[in-house]
Amino acid sequence: MSVPSKVGKVLESHSFAKRDKLIPILQEVQAADGYISKQAVLKVAAHLNIPASKVYGVATFYNQFRFKPVGRxxxxxxxxxxxxxxxxxxxxxxxxxxxxxxxxxxxxxxxxxxxxxxxxxxxxxxxxxxxxxxxxxxxxxxxxxxxxxxxxxxxxxxxxx
Amino acid sequence: MKLTINGNPVEAQPGDTILAALKRQGIHVPTLCHMEGMLPSGACRICVVEVEGQNNLIPSCSFPAAEGMKVQTNSPRVINARKTVVELLLGSHPDDCLYCAKQPTCDLSRLAREYGVRDRRFPVAKKKKPLDISSPSISRDPDKCILCGKCVRVCEEVQSVACIDFVKRGSDSFIGCAFDSSLNVSSCVNCGQCINVCPTGALMEKSDIQPVLDALTNGDKYVVVQHAPSISVSLAEEFGLPAGSDVNGVMTAALRKMGFKAVFDTSFAADLTIMEEASELAHRVKNGGVLPMMTSCSPGWIKFVETFYPELLPNLSTCKSPQQMLGAMIKTYYAKKQGIDPASIYSVSVMPCTAKKFEVTRPEMGRDGNPDIDAVVTTRELAQMLRIYGMDLKTLQPEEPDLPFGDRSTAGKLFGASGGVMEAALRTAHFLLTGRELGNLKVEAVRGQNGIKEAKLKIGALEVGVAAVSGLGNARKLAEEIKNGRKDLHFIEVMTCPGGCINGGGQPFARNKAAIAERMRALYNIDATEKVRTSHSNKAVQSLYKDFLGKPLGEKSHHLLHTKYKARKAADVA
Known part of the structure; x- marks a missing residue:
């Protein structure tokens, strides 16, 4: 049962964001989806024009981000x-x-x-x-x-x- | 600006870090994370010095020199701190130095030796991350990584690929791809620049020595070898000879003594590439084809375009790289001529390049299920094999390469340095378009180690805009300009590695940039001293066309020497 990601919506509200918005965006994505999916990392990276490895690196640095959906x-x-x-x-x-x-x-x-x-x-x-x-x-x-x-x-x- | 270093007055220049000032004076301070010509990161703390008036030890790589500063580079406190840094790095480091492929060039073990580390002072549980051997070019051993970050920086700041970064935090941190995926599915272009900067054995080329040794002892195999233009001017360094020594003849002799049935020169195929590529350029110019045309010799660059700039694929020359052209010629023309079954030929190539190991695995690079090249070894691996076979480059007598793929022009040899393909192509394109030789064969504007070299040249009535770029970061800049509508360029040479193949990911670990410049100078020297300096005047190439291929861009060429590319999906690119 996969829920459609709301990452697109989050990014819409950050149309002209630069790389300094990376963490707030990740937080909003997690709040919306419950976790950070691979697709979310790729989309955020493309949106901010930074490599996916960098987004993943930052996201794994902080304990607050999870990469699997939480259980019920x-x-x-x-x-x-x-x-x-x-x-x-x-x-x-x-x-x-x-x-x-x-x-x-x-x-x-x-x-x-x-x-x-x-x-x-x-x-x-x-x-x-x-x-x-x-x-x-x-x-x-x-x-x-x-x-x-x-x-x-x-x-x-x-x-x- | 005056400083006092170890009690002696020293002159420093404005903008110097302490390390830069020390270096100019010939005072050695060890470094691990420092990268020449790049901003300091100050991560490893091995370069600490004592500065009067400062409570703590100072990392010399990132601290600006200042007027009147008093610096101690080897006080007991400094030496003790450096030793401790090494001991801490060794805390969780594997103990297999005896078997490590990086020996004897490992910076960490050298420092341990220099600072007299004789036991494991901080025993910590060993990291146990699996090896990543997924890539055909690069093998990664995260356990040997000391997190200096140089690979991350070269991948991002020099190559603009950025497929690796620090993952997680603190004692859990490691260097990895996005999603901790393996290298083969990432956007890694296999250039191996990360290997060249790695201070330990965490990053190495994927070794192909054993299959070659096996083939050499397998009587059923007809084992042939080709060596790239830059090998003869870099191999010497592996044997303690000065950088830039040309060992072409003795290397040929050594390869023959090892049992290779024929020793060919990839520079011959470079001439062949030029015939095809210059013809293709002339064809595009005359018939309104897609311009600017971009070279296709560098497999890292090809994968880069396929991954990041698929819209530029039509700009890439359809020519295979010289390695693949020669591979195709060996298993068709040469096999037929010698009356050998192509399937029994084992074709080895010695390359300065780890991406070449990837290139040979591309399914289009062969026929009838047979790859054109069976194994690629780097310059470093060749040196290793020469040692196994006890070859002494200092006493061997030089020998001539085998025909018909041994004769080359100096234009083909220039392929080893950034700008070389361009220079060789211009010489031949000028001849093809005007029927006359270029007035001055030496095209100074595309020589040297600058990352982006541009020139405007007259070929007949046509003004041609050319650029030679090396390092994918520079290539990306130019690619962006072209995407955004830049129109004044006709022909662009791209080499993946900064400076070209002489600085490839498979080359001997150079101590400094001066060694790279020496390799480049050696190639220019060959061009300055020999007679046959254009690809179209290479007699062996001419007779290959007469006997077999017909004409450049002809039907046979189309099948054997040209290829096509397609957009590529990477796990870390949306």
């Missing part, structure tokens, strides 16, 4: 200091194991994606994760497994309908 359930795992002390490294590892993907990736069915963030700003709930913006506090192995299971169950039921 986007899991952000806090790797801030408090969460780290409370074992977020283990949470991340477990999450990767349960979903069979690495941080930054999206599962093949497009359901889940994992991203690590430096600090979510909810240290009192450590170790904390957020799924589509909803926080889940004091995550343990069982809790995480259950969350994933529940989501899969709901999705399967929805699909059956």
């Amino acid at each position: 359930y986007h899991i952000m795992i806090c790797r801030g200091t408090a969460c780290h002390v409370k074992g977020s490294a283990g949470v991340l590892k477990m999450c990767e194991e349960v979903l069979g993907i690495k941080a930054g990736d999206t599962t093949r069915d497009g359901l889940f994606s994992i991203e690590t963030v430096a600090c979510i700003g909810a240290c009192g709930l450590a170790p904390v994760i957020s799924i589509n913006g909803e926080f889940h506090a004091k995550i343990t192995s069982d809790k995480l497994r259950k969350l994933v299971q529940d989501i899969r169950k709901t999705e399967a039921q929805n699909a059956a309908k």
Whole structure:
């Protein structure tokens, strides 16, 4: 299921942009499409008249850009200091194991994606994760497994309908 | 401007960096990321010096010299810092120096030796990125990369191809193509200029030595070799002889001793190219064909046009490059003449060029499923093979090349330097269009190392605008002008590498630009001292037309010596 890219629209609003607009444009493309596709890199490069290698280089430099569409359930795992002390490294590892993907990736069915963030700003709930913006506090192995299971169950039921 | 360097007064010029001032005084400071004639990047910090009044050590490559500055280039603090830089670079570097193809020319291992690095002070987990051997021309080993950025800069700033850049950040960063794709699907034109600037073994030519050695020992193969015009004036440097020494005769002798059944000179085919190309130019001028016509000898340039300027494809001469022309002649005319099955011929070419390795893989460069050229080795690879076979260029007696593809004019030899194809073509075009020889055969305006050389010349009643450009960045400038309607040029020579083939991606690693100038001078010297100086007066070329080809642009030529090009899609170009 591929969604038509909105990169053309973004570029229309930057008709006479020069290379200094590269990062704002990439941010808008990501906001519109959810990620930076290959086509988006090529189109932005052609629009700004800079090599695609340069656009790719800049985009990979910054953590904020992703190159795969996010899953329908986007899991952000806090790797801030408090969460780290409370074992977020283990949470991340477990999450990767349960979903069979690495941080930054999206599962093949497009359901889940994992991203690590430096600090979510909810240290009192450590170790904390957020799924589509909803926080889940004091995550343990069982809790995480259950969350994933529940989501899969709901999705399967929805699909059956 | 007066400076004090290591306690001695030194004169510096306005605009000098500290490094430039030091260099003029013959004071050596090591560099890794510094590139002659380009803006400093200050990335590697190996060139640090101590400047009085500055708290930190100063990178001399990027710091402007100033009046009264007191500089220490080898204080204990400086030496310790440089050694640490090397040790840090070696932290994650592979240990296979003994087997590395870059030896003994690796700058990193030389610095480790010079600064007495005797152990691994900072053991870090080794990077483990896969080799990229997808390109027929260039092999990349990211693990050996020290991120100096020279390849990125030469690719972008000199060649304007920019197919590689820094990817990711910090300890994750590496040099790669867009989308981390392999080189073969990128817009890389295979010129190999990145290899020539790489301080380590991260970038090397894709070696074709083994298949050639195998063919030489395979009794069923009739192995022949051709060598490009610039090889004889650059090979010597690999054996410690001065830059610009011409070793044509001894190289021929060495190749024969290695077991090549025939040693041909690509310069002969350069003369052949001129006959076809000058005829094509005359034809276009007389019949209102597409102008300006652009040369097609340089396969990097061809791929560049196919990728970035498909609208200029009709401007390219349809002539194959000399390598491919000779390849075609060997497997048709020569095979027939010698009574050999073309399929049993193994045709090797020695080229200054990595893009030639790509050119031979083009499907149109052969017939009946047989490529015209079977293997291309660079000047560096030839040197390597000569060492394996124990050939000593200093004691061998010079020998003559094999006929019929051994006789050449000096015009053909000039192909090795930027402007040379133009000069050779003008000599013959003038003769073809007017029936008379050019008054002065030496066309000074297209000689020398300038990136863009232009001239207006009278051929009969016609004023001809010509340009010789080298380095694809310069070619791009001219291509843009032509796209935007520039009309005063008739004929443009483009060589992919700055200065031409003498500075090709397969040439011996030159210490400086002066070596390149010496190679160029050697070619001019050959032109100044020999008698046959025009392609149309090459007797061997004349008899090839009489015996076999008929006439330039004739039917046989059309099939064997000409080709066509088409727009090319690259993964990193929209």
